[in-house]
Amino acid sequence: MNKYTAAEDRYEKMIYRRCGKSGIKLPLLSLGLWHNFGNTTSFENSRQLLRTAFDNGITHFDLANNYGPPYGSAETNFGKIFKEDFQAYRDELLISTKAGWDMWPGPYGNFGSRKYLIASLDQSLKRMGLDYVDIFYHHRPDPSTPLEETMGALDQIVRQGKALYVGVSQYSAGQTAKAAEILRNLGTPFIIHQPRYNMFDRWVEDGLLDTLEKEGLGSIVFSPLEQGILTSKYLDGIPADSRAAIEGGYLDKNKITPRLLEQVEQLNEIAQNCDQSLAQMAIAWLLKDDRVTSVLIGASKTSQLKDNIAVLQNLKFTKEELIRIEDVLIEVV
Ligand code: NDP
Numbered sequence: 001m002n003k004y005t006a007a008e009d010r011y012e013k014m015i016y017r018r019c020g021k022s023g024i025k026l027p028l029l030s031l032g033l034w035h036n037f038g039n040t041t042s043f044e045n046s047r048q049l050l051r052t053a054f055d056n057g058i059t060h061f062d063l064a065n066n067y068g069p070p071y072g073s074a075e076t077n078f079g080k081i082f083k084e085d086f087q088a089y090r091d092e093l094l095i096s097t098k099a100g101w102d103m104w105p106g107p108y109g110n111f112g113s114r115k116y117l118i119a120s121l122d123q124s125l126k127r128m129g130l131d132y133v134d135i136f137y138h139h140r141p142d143p144s145t146p147l148e149e150t151m152g153a154l155d156q157i158v159r160q161g162k163a164l165y166v167g168v169s170q171y172s173a174g175q176t177a178k179a180a181e182i183l184r185n186l187g188t189p190f191i192i193h194q195p196r197y198n199m200f201d202r203w204v205e206d207g208l209l210d211t212l213e214k215e216g217l218g219s220i221v222f223s224p225l226e227q228g229i230l231t232s233k234y235l236d237g238i239p240a241d242s243r244a245a246i247e248g249g250y251l252d253k254n255k256i257t258p259r260l261l262e263q264v265e266q267l268n269e270i271a272q273n274c275d276q277s278l279a280q281m282a283i284a285w286l287l288k289d290d291r292v293t294s295v296l297i298g299a300s301k302t303s304q305l306k307d308n309i310a311v312l313q314n315l316k317f318t319k320e321e322l323i324r325i326e327d328v329l330i331e332v333v
Helices: 043-055 073-092 114-128 147-159 173-186 208-215 258-273 278-287 302-313 319-329
Strands: 016-018 025-027 029-032 060-062 094-099 133-138 163-169 190-194 218-222 294-297
Touching (some): 025 029, 094 114, 114 147
Parallel strands (some): 094 133, 133 163
């Protein structure tokens, strides 16, 4: 392993967008560590992904307590790489983590109690070797814990100095507005929502983005490539090294139907006419709405990261291109 020095021109390559009404700017592309950072993948590859991202101005790395596999291992591996490569750059980085899904056995390792969130963040900080995270998220709504308790835990975490800002993920528009009201009254720096959003999953257009704008919140959208489906990679079958090839993984290969591939093929043709890869077009399509602060990509190879980052050369669409895309998407069931 050679010693890492970040590329000097890293800030010339990226565009940054303000996160809602906060003082923080996020890179248009951020890197998520859900896949490709656990113990079942190459540690050196994980390191190269982080280095390539930062060298290109990606200042934001997104984690969660349960990223792996096994749970926790993405944070542990990130911590090792951070210590060796990124310690000197801590103040140039925004590092986030989350809690909300099942993490440890028993009634206190899941959902949204104060006990779970505080204990989980303490564990995350230990695994990553950090004193604080920049953003701490509640990972999903909890139907049985009072929202006041969950938001109170986020507030406490900030007051303890363990997170600078807080966010929520997977909350509906209504839940987000309620959370914003509670946190506003507490004086907690709630700045961001992390929803799922891509060409094939557009639920945020139905009220959430309006709510975020109204509340002065930013957004970082996950699975922008529908876990890889919105690239050309599945057009000729399922590659052995792809996410869909992992048995029991999160991307069920049965989801990739001939009908879906037909639509992907049509989108791919539009992308080619725009001189873009489909991945680039799918990312640019999300960024055309400036209520999307950042697009949270995953990558298993540095070549994918580079392909995706090259979207910055071409973020514009003509009206006709948008109509052609819409015509394809309208048929998505
Ligand atoms: P994407 O939709 O970007 O999918 C990433 C995958 O697509 C890669 O791992 C790779 O898969 C493939 N890919 C990426 N770029 C290319 C390319 N240029 N050409 C071909 N294939 C490509 O995002 P994810 O689903 O990975 O989610 C991103 C992040 O969002 C996560 O890491 C996590 O931080 C966050 N997230 C948050 C959730 C939440 O509940 N808040 C839930 C899920 C994710 P392959 O392995 O096949 O090469």
